[in-house]
Amino acid sequence: MGSLLPHTWEAVPFQQLPRLGRGRRSGLPWHVPAGAAGLAAQRRRASGRPPAVAMATAADGLRKGIAEFYDESSGVWEDVWGEHMHHGFYEAGAEASAAGHRAAQVRMVESSLHFAGVPDDPAKRPKSIVDVGCGIGGSSRYLARKYGAKCQGITLSPVQAERARALAAAEGLAERVSFQVADALEQPFPDGQFDLVWSMESGEHMPDKRKFVSELARVAAPGSTIIIVTWCHRDLLPSEKSLRPDEVNLLERICDAYYLPAWCSAADYVKTAESLSLQDIKTADWSANVAPFWPAVIRSALTWQGFTSLLRSGWKTIRGALVMPLMIEGYNKGVIKFAIITCRKPGRVEN
Template sequence: MWGEHMHHGYYPQNGPKKNNQEAQIDMIEEVLSWAGVTEASKMVDVGCGIGGSSRHIARKFGCSAKGITLSPVQAARANALAEQQGLADRVSFQVADALQQPFPDASFDLIWSMESGEHMPDKERFVGELARVCAPGGRIIIVTWCHRNLEEGETELKPNEKSLLDLICKAYYLPKWCSLNDYRRIFEAEGLQDINTADWSEEVAPFWGAVIRSAFSTDGFTGLFKAGWSTIKGALVMPLMARGFSIGLVKFNLITARKA
């Protein structure tokens, strides 16, 4: 159902019809274009899943790529795919903690985090590590789920909003959410420059329906059955994400900056 890319797809308004995998590739391309990235020599994919973004970007720019994930199964699958696709000489994946990365300072000129920030329990440390391993002049890109920005005079989300997020967090094993404004403050505290943000919630919303429809295929039913209850539970929570989107609570946000 998700293919090599364990992230949502990009569906511009009034755009052509596309399948899940095409939309996921488009997401990578559109994010790079939005962030103004036209080249890279060394990149790191933080929260790499099975390495779809790393391999795509390595092919696109001819760069080397490292990927880190907490899952030994994901890392093994990512390395196997890199070998199959002829990229093992410059693309590799390993088990590592995004909050304590095993790389020297200033190791990469492109820092990529696609839908992994929401899994980080300490957002300040997360961004701090991204900034630490980024080389001067390098670009940091985070694409992540956030809750809405608080309005002037608000100190917290409304009780019904917090209750909905709690249900989503329980199903997806997520820590506490933050807002895009929270990320901006953290980026500013790290001294990052040329900070830019975006809300692409509308552009990803069609993906939920596409994935749910694919789950009702023979392969979808078989895969969910083999994966077990924890995966099925995650699939069943997709309507809660859609509900959060419909009330303006759940946001698909981007933030990018350059390291001085």
């Protein structure tokens, strides 16, 4: 992951460290002091590859792994949980019911829009939207219907893009919603194209968070809103330079199953947004509001439908299911945080 605090810290992409299956990784914290960054460089030199080549190879491997993971698992998710491939939003302390989880996922979308202050006024509402990490297009179609807008979704998964197009056509939205395979760090859009930039639970997959936020800002029109909802680790205390070793170990095990690079904190996102001169930056910790989600996912996996879908899917999906209890453990220990970060690109909105 690229540096979130460019003058102080460098985060080491997890692919450049030894796999857990061959022994625990080096024990480096997620945020490594810049002076220690030479250790990663030494490893790359020892591999016989120049640093730039090693990092490019790691990034290519991550993209391939993410694409294959979602190619394999998206059908299972849709069978059991529907078109929205993200957490649900619940009242703190509520229990997730089998009947209510899809409503909770829609509530997550609406809560995010409300938190960001996206206007419902027909004269001010967004007309052009990008959904970065769109899955099978649940948010894209919802936002297009809600605002009467055009929405373009991007994903690394060809299977997701194809399914998203089919669902849009079935719902009569093919003229307003489109999908393509593209990298969120190299988006195929001109500068300033969208007046709402939406990223629902894709930021955790990005190996370079600064580049990720920079691309979101680049494609945003002046005055437009950027919404990032993502998994983070807890903010570090002033006395801390890294997470504790037990916390790092927990997150590493989750990374292996879900094709994630090193995690960052919500505070890191805020600093990145500030460094890019984005305005009206807000953040909130919604961990308590998503607490019922993972227990509900586990229960759904234990149903006959969930179990048979998993068996049909393949090892990547099964491995992801096996580490779901670690997500609950991470939330319970306070090391995993479910964060929303919203901001605005400087300038005036043109209506």
